[in-house]
Amino acid sequence: MDNALQLRNIAKSFAGNTLFENVNLTVTTGEIVALVGPNGVGKSVLLKIIAGFIAPDKGDLTVLDKERNIHAKQFDAEIGIVIDKPAFNPAKTGFDNLHDLASINNIITSDKIATVMTTMGLDRHNHTKVKNYSLGMKKKLAISQAFMENQRLILLDEPFNGLDAQSILNLRQLMLELKAEGKTIIFTSHIQADIDFLADEIYEFNNQTILKKELQHE
Numbered sequence: 001m002d003n004a005l006q007l008r009n010i011a012k013s014f015a016g017n018t019l020f021e022n023v024n025l026t027v028t029t030g031e032i033v034a035l036v037g038p039n040g041v042g043k044s045v046l047l048k049i050i051a052g053f054i055a056p057d058k059g060d061l062t063v064l065d066k067e068r069n070i071h072a073k074q075f076d077a078e079i080g081i082v083i084d085k086p087a088f089n090p091a092k093t094g095f096d097n098l099h100d101l102a103s104i105n106n107i108i109t110s111d112k113i114a115t116v117m118t119t120m121g122l123d124r125h126n127h128t129k130v131k132n133y134s135l136g137m138k139k140k141l142a143i144s145q146a147f148m149e150n151q152r153l154i155l156l157d158e159p160f161n162g163l164d165a166q167s168i169l170n171l172r173q174l175m176l177e178l179k180a181e182g183k184t185i186i187f188t189s190h191i192q193a194d195i196d197f198l199a200d201e202i203y204e205f206n207n208q209t210i211l212k213k214e215l216q217h218e
């Protein structure tokens with residue numbers, strides 16, 4: 001099976017404070033991988049390195065068959081990401097925000113955006129501006145943009161945070177459907193039930209690196 005991602009000896013420090021060294025991670029295409037560990041160990045930073053938003057200090061990455069130049073910030077349209085503070089325009093509706101983002105790559109229609117919003121429990125005709133969205137609605141909008149363009153690699157930072165019980169079940173289902181379509185998903189979470197339910201592999205931050213953890217559900 002081919003790999004969606006390979007990280008080799010990735011290191012990252014901020015202001016002399018080492019977050020991690022020698023991070024090695026190979027993710028098979030079509031798998032769901034969970035990154036776990038205490039607050040502040042670097043889970044979000046590692047996702048941002050994979051997305052190309054943050055450059056590592058050392059190491060090599062191959063992402064979706066492309067060798068990454070670690071000295072250049074890069075944006076790969078085949079990667080979808082949900083990060084802590086998505087840059088939505090607060091004065092526009094959810095649909096208009098997704099529409100603006102989609103116009104950059106111009107590969108999906110308005111109908112596709114509407115379908116994705118429905119999948120996420122959002123309504124394209126809701127005229128509420130994003131500044132008046134609830135926490136959960138913002139999270140759903142962020143998740144929508146991470147998969148609406150059929151991205152092959154989907155990076156989800158604490159996707160279940162702020163979602164109600166039914167929405168958590170819906171998102172779990174969606175993640176399994178994306179996996180069935182061959183998408184690769186890496187997510188972070190502190191919620192053991194979601195990790196156990198979804199993850200094909202779990203990697204835990206430990207002593208400034210990551211180690212594979214035993215699965216609990218097999």
Ligand SMILES: Nc1ncnc2c1ncn2[C@@H]1O[C@H](COP(=O)(O)OP(=O)(O)OP(=O)(O)O)[C@@H](O)[C@H]1O
Nearest residue numbers: 014015019037038039040041042043044045046188
């Ligand atoms: N751009 C940055 N500049 C300086 N320090 C940063 C930057 N981004 C993250 N950090 C620091 O790196 C550390 C790891 O942050 P990160 O957000 O990756 O943690 P996390 O494992 O995702 O935590 P949590 O479980 O709380 O979400 C934190 O101490 C954070 O302050």
